Amino acid sequence: MDRDFYTDDFEWLLKSKAEEIKMYPSESVWRNVFNKLHPGRRLSIISGSALLLLFVTSVLVLRTNNKNVSTQKAVIGETETFVSTNTTVKSDQAYTDINNVTDSKKNTSLSLSAANSNQKLFNNKLVSNKGKKAIDNFSYKGIFAKQPVSSAKPGNTLYSDLSSVSPSQASPESELSQFTLSDKNAAFNEVNLILLSGAEKKYIANSNASLIDAISSGPFLNTRAANKFSKFEWQLYFTPSLSYRALFNDNASYNLSFAYNSFISGNIDKTVNHTPALGFELGNAVAYSVNSWLKIKAGVQFNYSRYNIKAYSSYPELTTLRLSAGINQSQTLTVSSSYKTYGSYSNATTIASQNTAISLPVGVDLKLAGNNKLSWAIASSLQPTVILNNKAYIVTNDLKNYVRKPDVFRSFVVNSSFETYLRLEKGNGVALQLGPQLRYQISSSYTQKYAISEHLLEYGIKVGIIKRLSK
Amino acid sequence: MTEEAILLGCLKNQPAAQQELYHRYSPKMLAVCYRFAKNREDAEDMLQEGFIRVFSQMHQFRGQGAFEGWMRRIIVHTCINILKKNKKFSESVDIIYANNIQVREDSVPSIIQAKQVVECIRMLPIGYRTVLNLFALEGYSHKEIANMLDIEESTSRSQYTRAKAMLQEILMKKSIILKPKRKKDEILTAVQYR
Numbered sequence: 001m002d003r004d005f006y007t008d009d010f011e012w013l014l015k016s017k018a019e020e021i022k023m024y025p026s027e028s029v030w031r032n033v034f035n036k037l038h039p040g041r042r043l044s045i046i047s048g049s050a051l052l053l054l055f056v057t058s059v060l061v062l063r064t065n066n067k068n069v070s071t072q073k074a075v076i077g078e079t080e081t082f083v084s085t086n087t088t089v090k091s092d093q094a095y096t097d098i099n100n101v102t103d104s105k106k107n108t109s110l111s112l113s114a115a116n117s118n119q120k121l122f123n124n125k126l127v128s129n130k131g132k133k134a135i136d137n138f139s140y141k142g143i144f145a146k147q148p149v150s151s152a153k154p155g156n157t158l159y160s161d162l163s164s165v166s167p168s169q170a171s172p173e174s175e176l177s178q179f180t181l182s183d184k185n186a187a188f189n190e191v192n193l194i195l196l197s198g199a200e201k202k203y204i205a206n207s208n209a210s211l212i213d214a215i216s217s218g219p220f221l222n223t224r225a226a227n228k229f230s231k232f233e234w235q236l237y238f239t240p241s242l243s244y245r246a247l248f249n250d251n252a253s254y255n256l257s258f259a260y261n262s263f264i265s266g267n268i269d270k271t272v273n274h275t276p277a278l279g280f281e282l283g284n285a286v287a288y289s290v291n292s293w294l295k296i297k298a299g300v301q302f303n304y305s306r307y308n309i310k311a312y313s314s315y316p317e318l319t320t321l322r323l324s325a326g327i328n329q330s331q332t333l334t335v336s337s338s339y340k341t342y343g344s345y346s347n348a349t350t351i352a353s354q355n356t357a358i359s360l361p362v363g364v365d366l367k368l369a370g371n372n373k374l375s376w377a378i379a380s381s382l383q384p385t386v387i388l389n390n391k392a393y394i395v396t397n398d399l400k401n402y403v404r405k406p407d408v409f410r411s412f413v414v415n416s417s418f419e420t421y422l423r424l425e426k427g428n429g430v431a432l433q434l435g436p437q438l439r440y441q442i443s444s445s446y447t448q449k450y451a452i453s454e455h456l457l458e459y460g461i462k463v464g465i466i467k468r469l470s471k
Numbered sequence: 472m473t474e475e476a477i478l479l480g481c482l483k484n485q486p487a488a489q490q491e492l493y494h495r496y497s498p499k500m501l502a503v504c505y506r507f508a509k510n511r512e513d514a515e516d517m518l519q520e521g522f523i524r525v526f527s528q529m530h531q532f533r534g535q536g537a538f539e540g541w542m543r544r545i546i547v548h549t550c551i552n553i554l555k556k557n558k559k560f561s562e563s564v565d566i567i568y569a570n571n572i573q574v575r576e577d578s579v580p581s582i583i584q585a586k587q588v589v590e591c592i593r594m595l596p597i598g599y600r601t602v603l604n605l606f607a608l609e610g611y612s613h614k615e616i617a618n619m620l621d622i623e624e625s626t627s628r629s630q631y632t633r634a635k636a637m638l639q640e641i642l643m644k645k646s647i648i649l650k651p652k653r654k655k656d657e658i659l660t661a662v663q664y665r
Contacts, residue, residue, distance in 0.1 A: 010635065011607045017588035018608050022498035023505055029515050030493055033522045037489060316530060336530050 039389065039406075050358050051302060054284055058236055229429050229468040231289040235299070239437055241460025243279035243305040245353075245445075247272070247395075248453045268452065271399045272341055273310035277352065279458060280304050281439070287365060287466075295365040303385070303439075305456050306354035309393055311402050312343025319401045321394070321408060323449035331449070333408070337401035339393070351402065353392040359383040359415060375423045383415040383439075397451060408450055413443040419462055429468035437462040474538060481529050489526055496539065497522070500546050506592055506604050507550040517553050521546035547609055551619050554601065591641045599634030606631050 247268045283301020290296060314337075321333040339351060363381025370376050390409050393402040421435025437460045444453035472491055480488020501518050508514035525542050532541050592600060601620065605611045606627070613631070617624040 010639070014588060014592070014603075014607050014638075017585040018502070018506065018592070020585035021502040021505075021589050023501040023511075023514075025497050025501045025515050025518055029497070029519045029522075030490065032519050033493065033526070034486065034489070036523050037484070037526055038486060318531075 050300065051282075054282070054300065054302070058284060228470055230471045232469040233287050233289070233295075233429075233466050234284065234469055235287060235297070235433075235464050235466045236284045237282070237301075237433075237462055237464035239281040239458075239460035239462040241279050241281060241305075241437070241439070241458040242276045244276040244307050244457045244459075245274065246455045246457060248455075249451055268395070268399065272395055274353075275308045275310070277306045277308050277354075279306055279354075279460075281458070281460060281462075283359075283361070285361065293367040295367075296363070297365060297379075297381070298360070298362045301359050301361060301383075303357045303359060303458075304354070305357070305458060306352050309339075309351045309353055309402060311339035311341065311349055311351050311393075312347040313349050314338060314340045314343065314347065317401070319396050319398075319403060321403065321405060321450065322397045323408070323447070324451065333405065335403045335405050337396070337403045339402040341395065341399055341402065351393060355390045355392055356388045357385045357413075358388060359385040361417065363417070370423070373425050376420070377423060378418075378420045380419075381417045383417060385413050385415050385441075387411050387413065392445065394446060394450075394454075395452065408446050410443065410445060410447055413441055413445065415439055415441050415456075421462065421464075423466070429470070431466040431468075433462070433464040433466060435462055436460070478529070478532070478538060481526060492526075493522060496542060499539075500543070502589070503543065503546055503609075504550055506589060506608065507547075507554060507601060509597075513553075517550045518546070520553065521549035524549055543609070547605070548619070551601070551605075554597070555620070587645070588642070591638060591645070594641055595634055595637055599630055599637060602627055602630040603634040603638065607635070 249268055281301055281303045283299055285297045285299025285301075287295040287297035316336045316338050318334055319337045321335060323331045323333065339349075361381040361383040363379055365377050365379040367375050367377045387410065390406055390411075392404070392409060394405055394408055395402055417437055417439040419435055419437035421433045423431050423433045425431045437458075439456075439458040439460065441456040444450075444455060446452065446454060472488075477488050477492050477495070481492055497518060500521065501514055504514040504517040504521065505511065508517055525545050528545065532538060592603065595603065602616060605616045605619070606613065611619070613624050613627040616622075616627040620627070622630075
């Protein structure tokens with residue numbers, strides 16, 4: 001094709017016209033750029049949210065559990081039902097059928113004894129809140145229950161259906177066996193029954209001494225709690241730790257061949273000068289007891305790891321990271337570095353290689369020895385981990401410089417942990433645990449393409465508080 | 472805010488300075504990306520990647536020459552790197568002869584002035600377009616282009632020649648430029664704007 005124009009003029013035309021164009025990118029472009037440049041801001045929101053979630057979960061679990069415990073104290077079938085020692089329970093439901101109490105029975109003397117005349121069934125000290133009012137208002141004494149308690153167990157159950165208890169079944173020994181229901185609604189409009197404290201007992205005593213006599217002198221069971229906890233338990237733990245790392249050079253002959261000192265080839269530890277530093281772990285987990293000695297558990301935890309690097313400040317200089325790009329192929333990344341692995345004493349400085357991470361540990365606990373009060377166990381877990389904020393340094397292939405190159409760092413790694421601990425039961429479903437823990441990062445901090453691999457190590461003392469969850 | 476202050480802020484990783492720099496240059500740089508890209512979305516991806524590189528390599532800017540030129544080079548290299556990941560691009564840029572590529576007249580957009588020219592450039596096959604962009608608009612030499620695209624220098628020259636011829640044809644078909652009537656060494660570029 002013949003050229004009909006002077007090259008310069010044509011090119012000038014193209015260039016001048018092209019330069020006039022301006023295009024405005026969408027907002028999302030800047031947002032993405034910003035997020036990439038400042039991952040810490042986004043990730044600190046994530047980690048903050050995770051910690052908040054952890055905190056809220058903890059509070060909710062504790063509150064819910066406390067509520068359950070107090071409620072259970074009131075629920076007949078669940079906790080402290082006081083049955084005479086010889087009691088045979090007629091029904092396996094502790095159910096007080098208010099509907100069966102007809103008006104005609106309002107003034108009926110009811111007996112709270114079992115079918116067997118020797119089997120007195122008492123709800124020792126159990127009086128409803130409003131029942132207390134009822135006592136006050138109507139000057140009667142009695143046992144009131146409204147809610148059916150489905151989980152009640154034979155042998156541990158309040159005699160059901162007050163209406164079916166005939167006066168003949170009344171125990172002669174108990175003054176409780178007779179009382180007047182002068183206000184059925186007040187008596188039965190109860191949701192919760194409470195365990196009377198000493199003060200309340202006194203209150204009733206003032207109202208009616210005979211009731212207290214009955215309560216006090218009755219052949220009651222002791223107040224040992226029945227099995228009120230589920231197989232789940234919740235754990236909150238904190239592990240101050242010493243963080244360190246293990247460095248390996250995967251392909252020493254290939255990647256360290258141009259290390260600046262021949263004598264150091266193959267042994268990175270002789271070149272770099274690292275020291276452990278303090279880190280920590282904070283998390284919570286839910287464990288499920290498979291049986292008396294085995295538990296499986298899962299949770300979420302936050303980790304902060306760091307170690308110190310003795311480095312030497314220098315003017316910024318360009319250095320390269322060499323990455324494997326297949327067999328006999330490599331790719332180089334040029335980066336700027338202001339820290340060397342060697343230098344004069346006056347330039348010596350300490351820099352911290354650190355990161356924060358969120359993990360989802362899944363593991364098992366194995367009880368080795370102990371009793372209901374004190375036990376010894378070992379535990380292990382695998383922890384898929386997302387690195388939130390990486391401020392770590394990487395040593396270059398030639399072992400001369402430290403650089404920050406987040407592209408080379410993985411954002412997802414897998415950790416493992418091993419621990420042994422002593423567990424001390426504190427009562428009411430609360431336990432403490434204490435023991436050493438080793439956490440090891442199975443996958444390297446760096447991408448597989450990089451010849452050097454770094455595995456973080458954390459030696460810590462794990463302190464935990466455990467709360468058995470109620471049924 | 473002066474450019475110097477912006478650059479200093481960017482070196483200190485200050486978000487406000489980075490945003491200012493972005494807003495100042497992104498319209499021009501997106502136009503650069505757009506000439507290389509298949510569509511606007513791809514151009515924005517290139518711009519995004521390019522700016523991330525600009526900010527992360529800011530410390531390498533030594534103040535020799537204009538900052539815009541330095542940044543533009545990074546953006547262009549980013550565009551090329553992204554294009555090179557596309558296998559079709561590698562194949563197309565290496566084809567020397569593309570005589571059978573027909574330009575459909577009705578596909579020339581009816582836009583005016585500068586946009587006309589840019590859209591016509593974008594109608595070229597991607598290999599031609601890239602070489603033409605780099606040589607005519609970005610000022611790279613054929614040697615540099617050959618290095619960037621992993622092709623022979625001669626390939627770059629021939630690609631450019633054909634790209635230019637094809638572009639001229641497109642521009643003439645749309646009467647954006649006039650076809651010369653006299654001997655070629657007597658004519659000057661005639662440009663007719665609508």
